[in-house]
Amino acid sequence: MASEHLPTGLVLVSHSDVLLEGLHAMAAQVAGDDVVLLTAGGTDDGRLGTSADKIGSALRAALDRADDVLVLLDLGSALLSLEVALATLEPAERNRVRVAQAPLVEGTIVAAVQASLGADIDAVTTAAEQASTLPKGVGPGR
């Protein structure tokens, strides 16, 4: 990968920190350990929910190491917390953040693979969003 560009980073937001711990491990196994991937799961006191502070910290950490950052969310109020977190960023930083309309699990895996290959934010976003139509593979019911 060319060195003049930083990679595209990922920030995962979920109501559950445990869920993101598992998803992070899956992404690392499929895409390798070098992907810039930060997580913001659960509330500040460790309950199920989302935290604008946690999301803001994850965004800033990812922006330090990546040219652009793609955010993948789980459900509902995750987006509200993300909007609060985005408001705490400088406009120039905020412009480097994009939100994927993608399923969290499949979107994260394919986005991580594309990011590991040095793909830019457009290609990583496209890959993540195409995951919406991914079949569940071979097996019963097909």
Added chain:
Amino acid sequence: MTERRVTVTDPAGLHARQAAGVVRVASRFDSRTTIRHGEHEANARSMIEILGLAIGPSTEITLVAEGEDADAALDALALQLEPPSDPGMGSTPASSSTVDG
């Protein structure tokens, strides 16, 4: 244009981790590489398109490459899909109920 038929040997089929490996290998070559499964085709650089083929175990697929380094690309892709001995890259033996990667 060069073609090669290979059989996916992994007992879990062409699963996510292996698809990622295919994308990584295909991205190293300039040739346009395609995986053909029956009537369907996937760009070998697209994980989504590969997973969309839903290729099961012991399935014969066709690798197609077009470009200056087509032969080298096919060699590398075939090695990725039919490794001489797969050291459990994707799955545990069929008797087990768990599947890795």
